[in-house]
Amino acid sequence: MTRVVLVGPPGAGKGTQATALSRELGVPHISTGDLFRAHIANSTELGQDVKRYLDEGKLVPDEVTNEMVRTRLEEADARGGFLLDGFPRNVGQAEVLGKLLSTAETKLDAVVEFKIDEDVVVERLLARGRDDDNESVIRHRQEVYRTETAPLLDYYADLLITVDAVGGVDDITARVLAALRDRS
Numbered sequence: 001m002t003r004v005v006l007v008g009p010p011g012a013g014k015g016t017q018a019t020a021l022s023r024e025l026g027v028p029h030i031s032t033g034d035l036f037r038a039h040i041a042n043s044t045e046l047g048q049d050v051k052r053y054l055d056e057g058k059l060v061p062d063e064v065t066n067e068m069v070r071t072r073l074e075e076a077d078a079r080g081g082f083l084l085d086g087f088p089r090n091v092g093q094a095e096v097l098g099k100l101l102s103t104a105e106t107k108l109d110a111v112v113e114f115k116i117d118e119d120v121v122v123e124r125l126l127a128r129g130r131d132d133d134n135e136s137v138i139r140h141r142q143e144v145y146r147t148e149t150a151p152l153l154d155y156y157a158d159l160l161i162t163v164d165a166v167g168g169v170d171d172i173t174a175r176v177l178a179a180l181r182d183r184s
């Protein structure tokens with residue numbers, strides 16, 4: 001169970017869980033949001049191109065995102081597995097990921113859905129206070145999740161593991177690990 005995608009609305013705690021799960025499973029945590037933010041912080045050309053999308057809570061165009069992920073997955077540490085956090089974010093990206101993996105003669109093992117009420121996540125995000133965490137941008141990101149990302153739950157129906165994302169951080173990590181173990 002080493003090639004895993006994490007899906008859930010912004011604020012569901014995917015990033016926190018991915019850090020803990022990465023340690024437990026011994027595979028890298030690959031967050032497209034973190035990769036974009038690092039590019040922005042370093043003022044790379046890619047960073048300058050994508051900044052406005054992050055600021056507005058819009059998806060970065062697929063070509064840019066897919067290419068960044070392709071490059072990252074080719075790095076040595078990702079050969080044996082990975083936890084993808086924030087990618088894929090729409091069905092088109094999921095199709096590209098499927099092709100990348102089949103070219104490498106491998107496939108996903110599981111897709112973990114973090115299930116949580118929208119009202120709860122909006123409260124959490126307002127408390128987090130990241131640059132893109134003001135209320136109108138948060139609402140837009142939730143809308144993008146509902147319309148663009150949630151269809152992945154059907155797309156990945158055969159691989160889907162749904163976990164209740166309300167509770168203590170350690171409890172949720174334990175739930176995910178138990179669910180992954182049950183599947184393997």
Ligand code: AMP
Nearest residue numbers: 032033053054058059060065086087089
């Ligand atoms: P996150 O850190 O996952 O909340 O992502 C922050 C922002 O990065 C999103 O609101 C998007 O602007 C951008 N982003 C992250 N992942 C993707 C993706 N897979 N496709 C397009 N844009 C993304």
